[in-house]
Amino acid sequence: MIAILDYGSGNLRSAERAFARAYSDVIVSSDPAICAEADGLVVPGVGAFAACMDQLIEAGGAEIIDARIAHELPTLGICVGMQVMFSDGREKSAHKGLGIWPGDVSQLDAPILPHIGWNTVSVGEGSQLFTGVEEERFYFVHSYAAKSEVPDAVNSTANYNENFLAAVETPYVVTTQFHPEKSGAAGLKLIENWVTHWVRA
Amino acid sequence: MTLAKRIIPCLDVAGGRVVKGINFLDLKDAGDPVELAAKYGREGADELTFLDISASVEERNTTLDIVRKTAEQVFIPLTVGGGIRTADDVNTLLRAGADKVSINTAAILRPQLINEISDRFGNQVLVLSVDARRAGTSSGYEVTTHGGRTGTEIDALKWIEDAVARGVGEILLNSMDADGTKEGYDLPMLEDVRAICSVPIIASGGAGKLEDFAEALESGADALLAASVFHFGQMSIPDVKGFLVQRGYPVRITRQ
Numbered sequence: 001m002i003a004i005l006d007y008g009s010g011n012l013r014s015a016e017r018a019f020a021r022a023y024s025d026v027i028v029s030s031d032p033a034i035c036a037e038a039d040g041l042v043v044p045g046v047g048a049f050a051a052c053m054d055q056l057i058e059a060g061g062a063e064i065i066d067a068r069i070a071h072e073l074p075t076l077g078i079c080v081g082m083q084v085m086f087s088d089g090r091e092k093s094a095h096k097g098l099g100i101w102p103g104d105v106s107q108l109d110a111p112i113l114p115h116i117g118w119n120t121v122s123v124g125e126g127s128q129l130f131t132g133v134e135e136e137r138f139y140f141v142h143s144y145a146a147k148s149e150v151p152d153a154v155n156s157t158a159n160y161n162e163n164f165l166a167a168v169e170t171p172y173v174v175t176t177q178f179h180p181e182k183s184g185a186a187g188l189k190l191i192e193n194w195v196t197h198w199v200r201a
Numbered sequence: 202m203t204l205a206k207r208i209i210p211c212l213d214v215a216g217g218r219v220v221k222g223i224n225f226l227d228l229k230d231a232g233d234p235v236e237l238a239a240k241y242g243r244e245g246a247d248e249l250t251f252l253d254i255s256a257s258v259e260e261r262n263t264t265l266d267i268v269r270k271t272a273e274q275v276f277i278p279l280t281v282g283g284g285i286r287t288a289d290d291v292n293t294l295l296r297a298g299a300d301k302v303s304i305n306t307a308a309i310l311r312p313q314l315i316n317e318i319s320d321r322f323g324n325q326v327l328v329l330s331v332d333a334r335r336a337g338t339s340s341g342y343e344v345t346t347h348g349g350r351t352g353t354e355i356d357a358l359k360w361i362e363d364a365v366a367r368g369v370g371e372i373l374l375n376s377m378d379a380d381g382t383k384e385g386y387d388l389p390m391l392e393d394v395r396a397i398c399s400v401p402i403i404a405s406g407g408a409g410k411l412e413d414f415a416e417a418l419e420s421g422a423d424a425l426l427a428a429s430v431f432h433f434g435q436m437s438i439p440d441v442k443g444f445l446v447q448r449g450y451p452v453r454i455t456r457q
Contacts, residue, residue, distance in 0.1 A: 010322070013298040014272050014279075047323030112423065114325045114370050116401050118205040118247055118453040137205055137453045139278060141300075141325045141370075160204060182278050182300060184242070184455060 002199060003038035006030040007059035010046040015078070018181035022192040023199065032060040036067045040199035045080030049089035049105060049144060052080045053097065062098055068172065069100070074198035075173050079142060082168070082175035086146050100173060103148045110161035114143040119178070121166045124154040128197040129169050129176075129190060136186035138166070138178035145177055174198060205453040206445065207247035207424035208414075208438055209280075209403060210431045212237055215255045217263035221429045231432040235270045241431065242275040244438040245455040249275065250303070250373075250426060252330075253283025254348075265297050272298025280328055288317045291326070303328035303373055306346045309353060309360075312367060319368025328403070329369040333357040333390060334377035342390055349377030358397055365400055372398055373426065376406035381429070383409025386417040395421030411436065411444040418450055 004015050006028045019042065020026045027034070035041055043061070045052045056062070061084075068075050077085055087099040090106045097105065108115055118137035123130040145164035149155040158166035158177070167176045174194060180187035212219045212234050219237055220228040231237070238249050249271070253264040261284050268281055281294050282303030291302050308314050308329060318327050334352075336343030342357035361372055374394055376387035386407045394402060404422035408414060414425050430436050442452045 011272070011295045011298055011300050013269070013296070014276065014300070017273050018276050046326065047321075051321075051323075112399060112401055114400070115204065116325065116371060117207050117424070119203075141278070143325070179278075182276060184277050187276060 001025045001027060001034075001038045002040040002042065002195075003035045004028045004042045004044060005035050005059070005061065005064070007061055008052070008055040010044060012044060015042060015044055015181040018188060018191055019195075021188055022195040030059055032064055036064045037073075039073070040195070041065075041068060041073070041075045043075060043077040043081035043084070045078065045082075045084065047080065049080055049083055049097075050095040053084055053089065053095055056084055065098060065100065065173075072172055074194075074201075076194055076198075077173065077175040078181070079177060079179060082165075082177050083144060083146060085168075085173060085175055090144070101146075101150045101168070103146055103150070105144050105146050107144050108142075108160055108162065108164065114141055115160040116141045118183075119158050119160065119166075121178075122157045122159075124156045124167075124169070127154045127156060127167075127169060129154075129167060129174060129193050130156065131193050133186045133189045133193075136183075138176070138180065138183040138186060138190075140178045142177060172198075203451045205247065205451045206418055206422075207403075208245075208441055208452070209248045209250055209424055209426045210237075210241045210246050210438070211250040211252060211405070211426050211428040213252045213254050213428065214264055214267060215253070216260040217267065219432065220254070221432055231429075234267045235274075237432070238271045238275050241438060242277055245442060245453065246277060246438055247424070247453055248278040248280060250280045250282070252303070253281070255283070265293070268294065268297040268299050282328070282330055286314070288314075288321050291318050291322060295322070295326070301326050301328055301370075303330045305330040305332065308364065309344060309346060309355065312363065315364055315367040315369055324368040324370040324400075327369045328371045328373050329361070329364045330373040330375060331357060331361060332375045332377050340393065342393070345377055349380065358393065361394060361398055365398065369400065371401045371403060373403045373405055379407030380405075382407055383430070385409065385413040386420070386422070386425075388416055388420040391417060391420040391422055409435075411441060414441050415445060415448045415450065418445070
C-alpha cells in the first residue's frame with residue numbers, strides 16, 4: 001500500500017489519483033500506524049514551511065518518518081514535504097525542520113516570486129527517479145528552496161536566477177521540490193520510477 | 202534552462218457548461234468543461250483555469266463536480282475562480298482537486314480576505330484577478346466589477362501593490378477594454394503593471410492572433426490566458442507554442 005499523509009489542508013486528490021496510475025493500492029490517511037508501515041509514504045505539503053512543520057509534528061510526522069527510515073521503508077516528500085526534511089527552514093520565521101538532512105531552506109534570490117511554472121532539471125549522476133524523463137519540464141510552485149547538496153545522495157538541481165535542489169534521492173528518502181502529480185505525463189513517469197525503484201524494490 | 206512561459210486556456214463555466222461572450226455579455230455555449238479540460242491537457246496546456254460565472258448557488262455546486270472530475274484525469278495545475286468569499290470556500294475547492302483559486306470582487310469588498318487565505322494556505326495558492334480598464338484614476342487604470350460593467354474608482358496599480366503586500370502569489374490581469382475583441386492584449390497596461398509588480402503576471406483579454414501572444418511576453422507577462430481563440434478552434438495550443446518557439450521563447454513542448 002502507498003499512503004499519502006494527510007496532515008492538513010490542500011489538494012491531496014490529485015496526488016492520490018496520480019499515484020493510483022502507478023500502483024493499485026493508494027490511500028489518503030492521517031493514521032500514524034498506517035503511514036508508518038505502508039510500503040510507500042508520500043509526504044505532500046503546500047503553503048508556508050512553519051505552518052506545515054507545525055501540522056506535520058502535530059500529526060506525528062516526525063515519528064512516522066523516523067520509523068520508516070529505521071525500518072528501511074521508502075518515503076517521498078513533495079514541495080514543502082521536501083523542505084521539512086532539512087534542518088532549518090527560513091520561510092517567514094526561522095523554524096526547525098525534521099533535520100534528516102543538513103542545511104537550510106531559504107528564499108530564492110529572484111526578482112519575481114513565487115517561482116511558478118514548468119522548469120527543466122539538471123539531473124544528478126546515477127539518478128533512477130528521472131529515468132526516461134531527463135529532458136522534461138516539471139511544475140514548480142514555491143518561493144523557498146534548499147540550496148546545498150545533500151551528502152551521499154543523488155542531487156538534481158534546477159535554476160531560477162540561482163541554482164537550487166530540485167530533487168534528492170537517497171536509499172529510503174526521496175524528495176522533489178516540484179510537483180510530480182501536477183507535471184503531466186513526465187510527472188506520472190517519475191512517480192512510476194519511484195514506485196519501481198523504491199516501493200517495489 | 203529557463204522557466205517556460207505558460208499558456209493557460211480559461212474555461213468560463215455556468216450551470217455545468219463552458220460559455221463565452223464578448224465583454225462578459227451575449228454568452229455562447231462552448232462545450233463540456235471536463236471534456237474540454239482533458240483535450241487541452243492532451244494538447245499541452247500548462248495549466249487550466251475554471252472561472253465560475255454561475256448566477257445561482259445551485260449552479261455553482263456543479264462546478265465543484267467539474268473540478269473533481271477534471272482533477273481525476275488531468276494532471277496539470279488547476280485554478281478555480283468565482284464565488285469564493287471565505288478561506289473555508291478555498292479549502293473546499295482545494296479538497297475537490299483545485300491547486301489554486303482566483304478571487305476578485307470578494308477581495309475588493311474585503312481586502313482582509315487575501316490575508317486570511319494566504320496565512321492559511323500560502324500565497325502561492327492565491328491568484329488575484331483584476332478586471333481593469335482605462336479611467337481617470339491616478340495611474341489611468343481603474344478596477345471594475347461585474348465583468349467590467351461597474352467601476353470602483355479604485356486605482357488598479359495601487360490595488361495590485363496592496364494585494365501583493367497582503368499575500369497574493371499571482372496577478373491575473375484582465376483588460377476590460379481588450380476582452381473579447383481579439384485585437385491583442387493591452388500591452389501598455391501590462392508594461393505598467395509589470396513595473397510595479399513582484400509576482401508573476403498572467404495576461405488576459407484580447408488574444409486574437411499568434412503575434413499577440415509574443416507581444417504580451419515582450420511586455421512582461423509570465424503566462425498567457427486565452428479562451429475563445431481556443432474554444433472555437435481558431436488556433437490550438439500547439440500552434441501558439443510552435444510560434445513562440447520560433448520567436449525564441451522558452452515553452453514546454455509535450456508529445457501527445
